[in-house]
Amino acid sequence: MTQSIVVQVGQCGNQVGCRFWDLALREHAHVNQTGVYDEALSSFFRNVDQRRAGGADATGGRITALKARAVLVDMEEGVLGEILQGPLRSLFNSTQLISDVSGSGNNWAVGHHTYGLTYREQIVDQVRKAAEHCDCLQCFFLIHSMGGGTGSGLGTFVLKLLEEEFPEVCRIVTSVYPTAEDDVITSPYNSVLAMKELTEHADCVLPVDNQSLVDIVGKIQHMSNTGKPSCTIKKDCTIISGHGGVVKVEKPFDAMNNIVANLLLNITSSARFEGSLNMDLNEIAMNLVPFPRLHYLVPSLTPLYTLADVNVPPRRLDQMFSDAFSKDHQLIRADPKHNLYLACALMLRGNVQMSDLRRNIERLKPTLPFVPWNQEGWKTSLCSVPPVCHSHSLLALANNTCVKSTFFDLRERFVKLYRRKAHLHHYLAVDGMELAGFNEALSSISDLIEDYTHLEHPLMPNAPRLAIAT
Amino acid sequence: MGTVSLQLGQCGNQIGHELFSVISDDSNGPNRKKYKQCSDERFFYESSTGELVARSVLVDMEPKVISQAIAKASKSGRWRYGDKAHFSQKQGSGNNWANGFCVHGPRHEEAVEDMVRMEIERCDRLAGIFTMMSVAGGTGSGVGTYITQRLRDSYPQSYILNQITWPYGAGEVIVQNYNSVLTLSHLYQLSDAILVHENDTVHKICSHLMNIKHMSISDINKVIAHQLGSVLQPAYTADSPCHYNRNPIGELLSSLVCHPEYKLLSLSNIPQMSSASLAYSAFNWPGLLKHLRQMLIASARMEEGIDWTVNVTSGGESVTNSRHKSFNSSLANLLILRGKDVSTAVTDGFKDPALYVPWLKTENCFSTWNSPVAFNGYEKSATLVSNSQYLLKPLDNIVRKAWNMFASRAYVHQYTKFGISEEDFLDSFTALEQIISSYTHLS
Numbered sequence: 071m072t073q074s075i076v077v078q079v080g081q082c083g084n085q086v087g088c089r090f091w092d093l094a095l096r097e098h099a100h101v102n103q104t105g106v107y108d109e110a111l112s113s114f115f116r117n118v119d120q121r122r123a124g125g126a127d128a129t130g131g132r133i134t135a136l137k138a139r140a141v142l143v144d145m146e147e148g149v150l151g152e153i154l155q156g157p158l159r160s161l162f163n164s165t166q167l168i169s170d171v172s173g174s175g176n177n178w179a180v181g182h183h184t185y186g187l188t189y190r191e192q193i194v195d196q197v198r199k200a201a202e203h204c205d206c207l208q209c210f211f212l213i214h215s216m217g218g219g220t221g222s223g224l225g226t227f228v229l230k231l232l233e234e235e236f237p238e239v240c241r242i243v244t245s246v247y248p249t250a251e252d253d254v255i256t257s258p259y260n261s262v263l264a265m266k267e268l269t270e271h272a273d274c275v276l277p278v279d280n281q282s283l284v285d286i287v288g289k290i291q292h293m294s295n296t297g298k299p300s301c302t303i304k305k306d307c308t309i310i311s312g313h314g315g316v317v318k319v320e321k322p323f324d325a326m327n328n329i330v331a332n333l334l335l336n337i338t339s340s341a342r343f344e345g346s347l348n349m350d351l352n353e354i355a356m357n358l359v360p361f362p363r364l365h366y367l368v369p370s371l372t373p374l375y376t377l378a379d380v381n382v383p384p385r386r387l388d389q390m391f392s393d394a395f396s397k398d399h400q401l402i403r404a405d406p407k408h409n410l411y412l413a414c415a416l417m418l419r420g421n422v423q424m425s426d427l428r429r430n431i432e433r434l435k436p437t438l439p440f441v442p443w444n445q446e447g448w449k450t451s452l453c454s455v456p457p458v459c460h461s462h463s464l465l466a467l468a469n470n471t472c473v474k475s476t477f478f479d480l481r482e483r484f485v486k487l488y489r490r491k492a493h494l495h496h497y498l499a500v501d502g503m504e505l506a507g508f509n510e511a512l513s514s515i516s517d518l519i520e521d522y523t524h525l526e527h528p529l530m531p532n533a534p535r536l537a538i539a540t
Numbered sequence: 541m542g543t544v545s546l547q548l549g550q551c552g553n554q555i556g557h558e559l560f561s562v563i564s565d566d567s568n569g570p571n572r573k574k575y576k577q578c579s580d581e582r583f584f585y586e587s588s589t590g591e592l593v594a595r596s597v598l599v600d601m602e603p604k605v606i607s608q609a610i611a612k613a614s615k616s617g618r619w620r621y622g623d624k625a626h627f628s629q630k631q632g633s634g635n636n637w638a639n640g641f642c643v644h645g646p647r648h649e650e651a652v653e654d655m656v657r658m659e660i661e662r663c664d665r666l667a668g669i670f671t672m673m674s675v676a677g678g679t680g681s682g683v684g685t686y687i688t689q690r691l692r693d694s695y696p697q698s699y700i701l702n703q704i705t706w707p708y709g710a711g712e713v714i715v716q717n718y719n720s721v722l723t724l725s726h727l728y729q730l731s732d733a734i735l736v737h738e739n740d741t742v743h744k745i746c747s748h749l750m751n752i753k754h755m756s757i758s759d760i761n762k763v764i765a766h767q768l769g770s771v772l773q774p775a776y777t778a779d780s781p782c783h784y785n786r787n788p789i790g791e792l793l794s795s796l797v798c799h800p801e802y803k804l805l806s807l808s809n810i811p812q813m814s815s816a817s818l819a820y821s822a823f824n825w826p827g828l829l830k831h832l833r834q835m836l837i838a839s840a841r842m843e844e845g846i847d848w849t850v851n852v853t854s855g856g857e858s859v860t861n862s863r864h865k866s867f868n869s870s871l872a873n874l875l876i877l878r879g880k881d882v883s884t885a886v887t888d889g890f891k892d893p894a895l896y897v898p899w900l901k902t903e904n905c906f907s908t909w910n911s912p913v914a915f916n917g918y919e920k921s922a923t924l925v926s927n928s929q930y931l932l933k934p935l936d937n938i939v940r941k942a943w944n945m946f947a948s949r950a951y952v953h954q955y956t957k958f959g960i961s962e963e964d965f966l967d968s969f970t971a972l973e974q975i976i977s978s979y980t981h982l983s
Binding site for chain 2: 071072205206208344346347348350352353355356357358359360361362413423424425426428431435441442443444445446447448449450533535536537538
């Protein structure tokens with residue numbers, strides 16, 4: 071069994087991260103009733119025996135004290151301080167938390183250059199320590215946001231560090247994109263500067279967009295308030311619910327953050343639990359990334375909630391597959407159905423059979439446009455353990471040209487500021503940040519948009535086969 | 541004589557386990573003392589405590605599937621896997637043939653080779669090496685190819701038969717066509733014959749013939765294991781009409797693979813149905829063989845929906861005649877009959893010279909094995925192993941799809957990362973185009 075390390079950077083990254091740890095504990099407690107430290111738990115948690123110096127990480131023993139395989143970084147004390155006082159505090163040693171007092175002031179350059187330089191050694195040390203506790207480290211999960219200073223600037227700096235120090239280990243980044251109405255005025259700068267680093271140094275990026283999360287939360291709350299008696303939602307059985315976790319007090323963004331936490335739980339489920347068709351984490355990039363830079367995978371989660379009615383007609387199962395491709399189930403605002411698919415993964419959990427999977431692929435295939443050279447670009451996995459409270463679930467990851475529109479909007483907003491040189495001096499005052507950095511970031515995102523556009527017009531639609539002289 | 545099996549990767553280990561289960565269940569049926577003795581000797585050895593232990597080495601780059609197979613085998617109470625005959629690592633090959641072939645294979649070759657040698661030394665005589673793997677993933681295909689290469693070097697005189705599972709047309713692994721092209725082109729240089737199962741075909745058999753509504757991977761593997769078992773279990777051959785043949789792999793190869801350019805073997809069997817309907821069905825040999833023959837010439841994957849309008853045209857000149865649909869032309873066929881009154885079965889339909897290429901003598905092209913012992917619950921059953929154009933179309937599809945992808949250079953960077961260059965890809969494409977061309981122009 072392999073292990074993964076979560077690196078959460080900035081306020082958003084740490085809030086999402088903590089929802090992940092809470093829901094992960096809830097899920098394992100649900101599956102693992104015996105209190106034995108099993109292989110599944112070992113993927114994200116260490117089992118530490120305080121009485122023995124070396125700690126007891128061997129699987130098969132009793133759970134003594136679980137520690138998250140995580141490094142928490144923030145340049146303010148607020149969120150990390152809350153974690154240290156909150157119900158999850160026992161999951162982390164204080165050395166796993168790296169913080170400063172003054173914050174990055176929504177300035178990418180401060181996070182990336184100033185704090186990057188200052189905290190480089192400390193971060194590498196902590197990551198290396200976490201890696202030493204792993205039997206077989208397979209993957210880093212970086213969680214951060216794009217709009218602010220710390221998550222975006224220091225987060226992408228950490229990404230580069232991970233690539234330098236652990237080139238063999240897969241890097242999957244969850245990036246929360248700002249909305250157009252974001253209150254951080256410099257968020258277009260921060261996002262575009264961060265994008266260049268993501269494009270160059272990540273293996274996969276799962277873009278998540280705040281507005282989509284808000285919409286999904288709204289949709290679920292609307293359903294639970296006005297649902298007809300025949301389709302009452304089972305209480306606390308939605309992907310925004312944290313019910314059953316150790317954290318009892320709900321904070322304002324928890325509902326949204328729970329969606330992202332569920333995304334991470336589902337993407338790792340097949341690597342953690344048994345299944346007749348397992349998907350390893352390193353298979354994600356292998357199957358979904360045909361060209362190294364085009365590694366942005368649009369996630370969608372279904373079902374959003376489970377109905378109280380316990381009978382699941384096959385129709386509802388099929389609906390789950392249809393929903394995964396509909397516009398309002400995507401975690402970024404994009405419409406994959408009316409854009410071009412490069413590849414698509416369907417990661418199923420729970421009571422779903424091979425035949426259900428095949429039937430639905432056959433059914434949906436004609437409605438979805440794929441690039442000509444990858445008409446059958448489907449990767450599937452079946453994990454037998456369903457998420458808590460659901461009988462089945464589906465996570466779809468689409469490498470689709472629809473991400474282009476998010477990047478396009480971002481570039482528009484960047485150019486609007488950049489044309490007037492607005493706020494530039496805050497960045498250029500930072501040691502290590504030069505004007506060239508802005509131009510490079512702009513051309514990087516433009517190239518990326520271009521790359522996606524080119525795919526819509528393939529160069530060699532019908533390359534002649536090799537001929538054999540007979 | 542013993543046959544040493546290798547179960548490689550997730551698919552290979554699942555099929556391997558089902559195969560040994562079928563063989564063990566079948567051999568433990570009533571009134572088959574000699575049959576069981578012969579089968580046991582072939583596939584198992586006796587441990588010091590008298591248990592049957594499979595002559596099999598299990599290899600995978602991740603532990604989950606192997607530990608499941610070992611646990612299930614022990615639970616059967618009839619047989620188990622060897623204590624030191626399994627090798628697994630912690631991290632899979634990530635669907636990447638290059639990772640399996642260039643990294644994991646070389647890194648673990650010694651450990652795996654030692655295990656295989658132990659098993660081979662345990663046989664008083666080695667009948668051959670039988671490997672099971674898929675071509676779609678990274679471990680079965682990449683590590684499997686590498687190990688086959690090492691075994692070919694270490695045992696140049698031994699028979700090596702590779703059973704491979706072709707992926708579904710869509711839906712398992714996106715780079716499956718690349719992995720298949722790389723695997724097939726390499727194996728073709730190494731293996732004595734390649735026995736192919738197509739997941740799509742087996743899936744149809746499960747849904748149409750077996751009536752399985754909610755099909756799992758295990759159902760599919762059971763059908764593959766049933767077909768393999770029907771070939772590998774003891775039978776009488778023309779050379780040994782009174783004793784069970786001792787070397788199924790050697791005899792299979794000598795009757796089917798007459799030329800190194802042609803070594804793709806397909807399997808079809810009849811009847812195949814759910815155990816519920818089996819109890820109410822009666823079969824007669826003429827009916828079964830008539831269907832099986834038409835399946836062969838019409839290239840039908842199963843008993844249902846056979847195109848009966850396909851006819852064998854003699855002499856070859858009327859093949860181009862538009863009134864006739866072209867039929868599936870064979871190099872060689874091996875028919876295996878098992879069950880009641882097997883001596884009364886008339887196999888003349890398979891001896892028609894028009895079925896075969898003109899440059900071979902028909903009497904060398906067709907062989908029959910039989911056994912009066914009913915196989916795996918079927919009162920009468922027939923299996924046809926065929927070296928024919930049957931696999932031409934699926935092979936052509938794989939190469940076409942892989943080539944389309946390669947023309948855009950999609951995913952190629954994932955392979956060059958581990959040392960497989962664009963040149964290597966081109967070599968593999970050339971090799972397979974050559975095979976396609978050879979099978980297309982048979983006569």
